[in-house]
Amino acid sequence: MIGFLSGKLAHKHPPFLLLDVGGVGYELEAPMTTFYQLPDPGQPAALFVHHLVREDAQLLFGFSDRAQRELFRALLKVTGIGPRVALAILSTLSAEQLVACIQHADVKTLTRVPGIGAKTAERMILDMRDRIASAGASGAADDATGAAAAAHDPVQDAVGALIALGYKAAEAAKAVRAVEGKSGERDDLIRNALQHLSRA
Numbered sequence: 001m002i003g004f005l006s007g008k009l010a011h012k013h014p015p016f017l018l019l020d021v022g023g024v025g026y027e028l029e030a031p032m033t034t035f036y037q038l039p040d041p042g043q044p045a046a047l048f049v050h051h052l053v054r055e056d057a058q059l060l061f062g063f064s065d066r067a068q069r070e071l072f073r074a075l076l077k078v079t080g081i082g083p084r085v086a087l088a089i090l091s092t093l094s095a096e097q098l099v100a101c102i103q104h105a106d107v108k109t110l111t112r113v114p115g116i117g118a119k120t121a122e123r124m125i126l127d128m129r130d131r132i133a134s135a136g137a138s139g140a141a142d143d144a145t146g147a148a149a150a151a152h153d154p155v156q157d158a159v160g161a162l163i164a165l166g167y168k169a170a171e172a173a174k175a176v177r178a179v180e181g182k183s184g185e186r187d188d189l190i191r192n193a194l195q196h197l198s199r200a
Contacts, residue, residue, distance in 0.1 A: 009039055084166065
């Protein structure tokens with residue numbers, strides 16, 4: 001199983017990225033919290049990896065630190081939560097915020113994540129509280145690498161990223177328009193739009 005990859009970032013377009021490791025391109029999906037820390041294409045990058053094997057596919061999910069990956073794995077063990085929803089959770093909430101929600105039974109904040117209803121949030125809290133306590137998931141994480149990105153159409157890329165995370169097209173476009181005045185950079189648009197949606 002693949003647990004860690006280090007190479008050159010060949011391409012990134014949320015939620016997908018392509019990592020060139022010794023001439024082999026590994027396609028991974030990653031939460032937005034990881035994308036915020038990625039360098040520009042062509043620069044070195046390193047990611048902790050969850051390797052998911054299915055009958056019809058082998059999927060790789062990349063994370064900026066070990067704590068994020070462990071939270072992702074804990075989320076997958078919750079009934080009703082698959083990889084896409086787990087990515088949406090880790091895109092909307094930082095590892096620290098998610099741990100705080102679980103520890104304080106904050107159903108309201110959890111239900112702001114697309115795909116998470118009250119029953120699923122309650123199940124997450126019950127299933128993950130002991131795992132988080134025993135694993136120390138809120139502890140310090142290993143850093144991967146640096147920041148920000150460029151794109152030919154940052155507004156459309158931001159809207160596309162939100163749709164990929166489970167938001168409806170109209171909802172995503174409205175959120176991006178609402179924060180467009182703060183910054184025209186794609187990653188800033190995505191980050192600010194997610195914050196806007198979480199407050200809505």
